[in-house]
Every structure is written in C-alpha cells, then in structure tokens.
Amino acid sequence: MEVILPALYAANVGALGLEFANPRRQHESAALRKYKLPDKLILIPGVIDPKSNIVEHPEVVAQRIETVVAAVGDRERVIAGVDCGFGTFVGWEWVTEDVVWAKLATLRAGAEIASKRLWGRKVVAHPPNGESVFTGHARRLASMPRRFT
Numbered sequence: 001m002e003v004i005l006p007a008l009y010a011a012n013v014g015a016l017g018l019e020f021a022n023p024r025r026q027h028e029s030a031a032l033r034k035y036k037l038p039d040k041l042i043l044i045p046g047v048i049d050p051k052s053n054i055v056e057h058p059e060v061v062a063q064r065i066e067t068v069v070a071a072v073g074d075r076e077r078v079i080a081g082v083d084c085g086f087g088t089f090v091g092w093e094w095v096t097e098d099v100v101w102a103k104l105a106t107l108r109a110g111a112e113i114a115s116k117r118l119w120g121r122k123v124v125a126h127p128p129n130g131e132s133v134f135t136g137h138a139r140r141l142a143s144m145p146r147r148f149t
Helices: 005-009 026-034 058-072 097-119 135-142
Strands: 015-019 042-048
Touching (some): 058 097
Parallel strands (some): 015 042
C-alpha cells in the first residue's frame, strides 16, 4: 500500500475503500501513518473479510477500526466497511448467505464498540433530532465531483 497511496491520494474521489481485514493487508495502517490521508478524503477501511466463512469477533473489528483511526488521526473521516463485495466471483458463492449476515452484524457490533471507545459514549444511528451519524459523511460525499480521472 505504501507504494500506491500517493497515486490513490491524487484520485478525484471523496473516499477511498482499502483492505485491512485480509491477513495480507492488516499491517497496512503503517502506510497511512507515513502518508497521511489528505484532508479532502474519507477512508473506508475494510474491517471484515468477505472471502472467509469465519465470522470475526466484534472486538477484532473494533480493534481494526481503532488502528485505522489512530493511523489517520481523525475519527470523523473513517467509516468502517468490508474489504470488497461478498459475491466476488460470478456463479461462485464462497461465503454463505447466513455467514454474510452474521459478518455484517459483527461489523455493526464492532463499530459500536469502537465508537463507544473513540467518542466515550454510544453513538446512535438515529439521534433524537432525526439526523443520522452518517448524514455528515453522506452530505460531504454528495458534494464531491462525480467524475473519475
């Protein structure tokens, strides 16, 4: 990742989705420390491995999120995600549907653990004013240019 981050940072996008759950990529947060995420970008680290039928523990997911937040240095610009899609091969189903849903539940649970530690409180998806905690990110992404160069 250290080799390609400078090129990725030059892309005309609002967010980068990068793998961090794949066992070959878990160490890549070091590259984020060396090459700081530009202020214009949001990072969507993959903290769930979609190619394995092993369901991660929520604490593992929380630790992955916290590691990336520490490397980025700004909890507001990190949105936890999946390394890539669950249907990565046409006609092949390596991960069964029930495991996919279990992994997504673990992603949510791990994000909740990390949010509680990072913000010192539980972060609710729908606060009393009706605005989602993700609204700010969505608004920012919506304002970004749509062309890819």
